[in-house]
Amino acid sequence: MDIKTSFNSSSSGRSIPVTSSPVGPTLIDIDHVDFYYGASQALHDINLKIEEKKVTAFIGPSGCGKSTLLRCLNRMNDLIDGTRVAKGQIKIRGINIYDPSVDVIELRKRVGMVFQKSNPFPKSIYENITYGLRLQGRSNKSDLDAVVEKSLRGAALWDEVKDRLHTSGLGLSGGQQQRLCIARAIAVEPEVILMDEPCSALDPIATVKVEELIQELRTKFTIVIVTHNMQQAARCSDKTAFFYMGKLIEFADTRAIFMNPANAQTEAYVSGRFG
Amino acid sequence: MSALNRHILQSQPSAARRWEAAAVWLFRSATYVILLCGALVFGTIVFKGSKTVFTTTAPFINVAFFTEAPESLYVFEYQGQKREMGDREFRAFKAQHPDASNVKSESYVYSAGGIFPCIVGTVLLVLGSMFIALTLGVSAAVYLSEYATQGRVVTAIRLAILNLAGVPSIVFGLFGLGLFVIYLDWNVSLIAGWFTLALMVLPVVITASEESLKSVPKGFREGSLALGATKWQTIRKNVLPYALPGILTSSILGIARVAGETAPIMFTAAYVVRDKLPWEGLTSVSDFFFQGVMALPYHIYVVSSKIPQNEYTERVQYGTAFVFLMIVATIATSSILLRNKLRNRYKW
Numbered sequence: 001m002d003i004k005t006s007f008n009s010s011s012s013g014r015s016i017p018v019t020s021s022p023v024g025p026t027l028i029d030i031d032h033v034d035f036y037y038g039a040s041q042a043l044h045d046i047n048l049k050i051e052e053k054k055v056t057a058f059i060g061p062s063g064c065g066k067s068t069l070l071r072c073l074n075r076m077n078d079l080i081d082g083t084r085v086a087k088g089q090i091k092i093r094g095i096n097i098y099d100p101s102v103d104v105i106e107l108r109k110r111v112g113m114v115f116q117k118s119n120p121f122p123k124s125i126y127e128n129i130t131y132g133l134r135l136q137g138r139s140n141k142s143d144l145d146a147v148v149e150k151s152l153r154g155a156a157l158w159d160e161v162k163d164r165l166h167t168s169g170l171g172l173s174g175g176q177q178q179r180l181c182i183a184r185a186i187a188v189e190p191e192v193i194l195m196d197e198p199c200s201a202l203d204p205i206a207t208v209k210v211e212e213l214i215q216e217l218r219t220k221f222t223i224v225i226v227t228h229n230m231q232q233a234a235r236c237s238d239k240t241a242f243f244y245m246g247k248l249i250e251f252a253d254t255r256a257i258f259m260n261p262a263n264a265q266t267e268a269y270v271s272g273r274f275g
Numbered sequence: 276m277s278a279l280n281r282h283i284l285q286s287q288p289s290a291a292r293r294w295e296a297a298a299v300w301l302f303r304s305a306t307y308v309i310l311l312c313g314a315l316v317f318g319t320i321v322f323k324g325s326k327t328v329f330t331t332t333a334p335f336i337n338v339a340f341f342t343e344a345p346e347s348l349y350v351f352e353y354q355g356q357k358r359e360m361g362d363r364e365f366r367a368f369k370a371q372h373p374d375a376s377n378v379k380s381e382s383y384v385y386s387a388g389g390i391f392p393c394i395v396g397t398v399l400l401v402l403g404s405m406f407i408a409l410t411l412g413v414s415a416a417v418y419l420s421e422y423a424t425q426g427r428v429v430t431a432i433r434l435a436i437l438n439l440a441g442v443p444s445i446v447f448g449l450f451g452l453g454l455f456v457i458y459l460d461w462n463v464s465l466i467a468g469w470f471t472l473a474l475m476v477l478p479v480v481i482t483a484s485e486e487s488l489k490s491v492p493k494g495f496r497e498g499s500l501a502l503g504a505t506k507w508q509t510i511r512k513n514v515l516p517y518a519l520p521g522i523l524t525s526s527i528l529g530i531a532r533v534a535g536e537t538a539p540i541m542f543t544a545a546y547v548v549r550d551k552l553p554w555e556g557l558t559s560v561s562d563f564f565f566q567g568v569m570a571l572p573y574h575i576y577v578v579s580s581k582i583p584q585n586e587y588t589e590r591v592q593y594g595t596a597f598v599f600l601m602i603v604a605t606i607a608t609s610s611i612l613l614r615n616k617l618r619n620r621y622k623w
Contacts, residue, residue: 074501081424109503119494121513122621131512132502181498188502 024051027192027222028073033088035068037080042068044247045088050239055214055223057237057254059230061269064243066226070194073097073224074111075104092192109136112185116197118177120169120184125152125161128169128180132188147187154220155183156213175206182213186221193217195225199232211236230270234258242266317600324597327590340594343389345548345574348587351380359587361387385548385578386587390595392552396568397602399465399553400544401534404472409526411473412480413515416522419481420488421510440478445538447475452542465553466564468544476526476533483525487518520617527610531603537572545573547581571599 028050035043043065050056058066068077072090075097077083089096097107109132120128129148130138138144148165152158157179161172169180178198185193195214199207214236217223227233233240233254240257242250242265250257250266261267268274286292330337346362353375360368364387369376415436423429451471461467491514499509533539546567557563575595578588 076497076501079497079500081426105503105505108501113497113501115494115497115501117494119492119498121495121498122517131499132504135502135504135508184498184502 024054026050027052027092028224029089029091029094030069030072031089031091033069033072033090034086035065035072035077036082036084036086037068038082041086042246043072044245046248047088048241048248048251050222050224052222053218053220054238055218055225055236056239056241057233058224058226058241058243059228059233059269060243060249061274062228065246066241066243067196069243070196070224070226073192073194074108074113076113078104109188110190111192111194112188112190113194114178114181114185114196114198116200118174118181118201120172120177120180122168122170124166125169125172125180126165128184129187131184136188151183151187154186154217155179156209156216157183173206175202175209178202178206178210179213182210182217186217190221192222192224195223197226197228200228207232230258230272242269244269320593320596320600323589323593324595324600327594328597337389337594340389341394341598342391344392344550345385345390345591346388348383348386349380350383350587351375351378353378359387383585383587384582386591390571390574390591390598392549392569393571393574393595394598394602395553396545396570397534397572397599399568400468400472400540400570401530401606403465403469404476404533405527405530407469407473408476408480408530409522412477412526413484413522415477416481416484416488417510417515420485421506421514436478436481439474440482443538444475444533444536447471448539448542450474451539456543462565463542463544463546463567464565465544465568468540468568468570471539471543472530472533472536475536475539476529479529479533480522480526483529484518484522487521487525488514490521491517517621520614520621523617524610524614527613528607531606531610534606535572535599535603537576540570541573541576544568545570547573547577571595571602575599 026049030046030048030050033043033046034041035046046065046069058070060066071077072085073092085098090098092107092111095102121131123131126148129151130144133144133147149158149162152161157176160176161180164171169177172180178201182193182198199210202210211232214223214225218238225233225237237254239251240254241248242257242261242263244265250261250263252262256262257266258270261270281287327340328337329335343361349360349362349365351358351360351365353372365380369378419429419432448471451467451474455461455467455470456463459467495513495517496509499513500506504512537545544567546569549567549569553563553566553568575592578591578595582588
């Protein structure tokens with residue numbers, strides 16, 4: 001903890017967005033959503049709009065519902081028995097993703113995800129990247145080769161692994177593994193990349209690399225990142241949403257949230273008084 | 276003097292220390308007793324069986340025992356010499372020596388020849404039941420642990436499967452007799468034996484498969500689904516391959532154990548004796564499945580309890596048991612080698 005704090009303070013201000021971002025077109029419209037795990041309500045009337053090609057950070061103490069909301073966006077919560085969106089809609093480009101006509105497979109191709117614990121498959125680096133493409137039936141070798149290079153370059157991993165594409169992805173270091181997972185996610189060219197605390201298991205150096213990567217990816221993808229680390233949200237996001245006890249407390253430009261929060265709870269949290 | 280000479284870290288006699296010594300002694304002797312029992316069982320079979328299986332001359336292996344069918348042994352006295360011959364050899368001998376045709380002989384069934392048809396039958400039974408048990412068992416396990424909504428129904432099904440493991444083998448035999456042999460009219464046949472053995476080994480396969488599937492990290496599933504894979508694509512490409520070593524090892528071991536059971540096949544698949552080998556005299560493909568076979572465990576049962584016991588039957592009893600033990604050991608070893616090979620391929 002100490003290391004991280006000192007590290008963060010030494011590099012603070014590195015990439016806090018300087019200009020207040022203009023309002024872009026809405027990509028994901030979370031419209032008054034209530035969410036339940038069985039009988040217990042995890043999200044209360046969440047209402048927020050995620051803009052296209054922006055980095056939106058979800059912050060808040062443990063159990064505040066930020067990961068739950070993130071996993072609603074590609075319907076990963078469907079995997080858990082007894083979960084349901086009881087009220088409201090989540091619309092991506094105007095389409096309610098919980099509508100029965102929506103194919104969850106198509107949704108997840110468009111909304112990729114990077115997990116808290118890096119989870120490269122126990123296959124080669126090459127196979128990890130091409131996994132999603134092969135699912136779609138793409139098997140042309142030169143086509144796959146091109147995507148592998150492009151994705152690995154996109155994830156700033158190409159130079160480190162180009163000579164060992166056919167060795168196991170599990171032989172990489174923790175930070176490389178997480179970037180491999182990012183490369184794997186961008187290989188299928190989603191519109192949105194969801195990141196669920198992508199750096200929580202990484203050391204400070206690897207964290208910097210992933211954060212720098214996020215800065216590059218924001219030009220091509222819409223990124224939603226859940227983080228425990230407030231400095232991380234401050235460094236890499238355009239917009240920040242603060243959650244507490246399953247409620248959205250405040251959603252604004254990241255600068256505003258950290259410099260001039262409108263809500264007293266937000267202020268208490270970002271200044272480290274609780275959470 | 277002792278009290279004075281002791282330094283503070285020296286051991287003091289106490290009840291706890293005495294119990295410690297007694298406990299170690301108890302556990303150690305229990306282990307040795309088990310070791311002794313195992314050694315006695317294996318030793319007897321190997322020692323007595325190797326007299327049948329190995330010979331003292333040229334090939335050193337009793338080839339006939341592995342390649343011929345069982346036949347009766349004839350013991351007779353000819354020209355003042357005691358001779359032992361199998362049925363066919365005896366007849367050839369009588370043809371060669373006309374004066375021997377009326378020689379007084381004693382016959383002992385199944386005590387000559389070999390056990391080739393039994394080996395073939397057991398191998399067929401093992402392969403077929405393994406195929407059926409793996410197909411059904413792995414499918415059921417995938418459904419139970421990957422697809423089914425966990426709840427009371429699934430718990431009840433799991434409990435039923437576990438209970439199935441406790442059902443005595445003779446009950447499986449009777450069930451197979453009732454369902455496959457009589458009701459479905461499959462007669463005493465390979466296929467009836469396959470299904471009976473498969474049912475018996477299913478609890479092992481399902482439990483082992485579920486355990487192996489559970490040991491595959493959740494992240495592999497989530498990672499795959501998040502890339503737009505269907506559940507089945509995920510299971511097929513990113514779950515089953517990693518669970519396979521565990522599934523195969525436990526299942527093969529379970530099947531090797533079940534293959535040794537006599538009760539489930541005695542009503543459903545096994546013949547006391549059969550002249551034809553399974554691939555002989557077939558008129559159609561289905562004949563292959565609807566024929567009974569000889570099998571090693573049943574053969575041991577027959578030669579140990581269904582025929583008069585004498586000095587000659589022991590040879591075939593222990594010889595068969597020895598061969599059978601070797602087959603089971605081979606299956607078990609190869610399953611472990613297979614697991615190691617697969618495990619090295621997929622490590623995480």
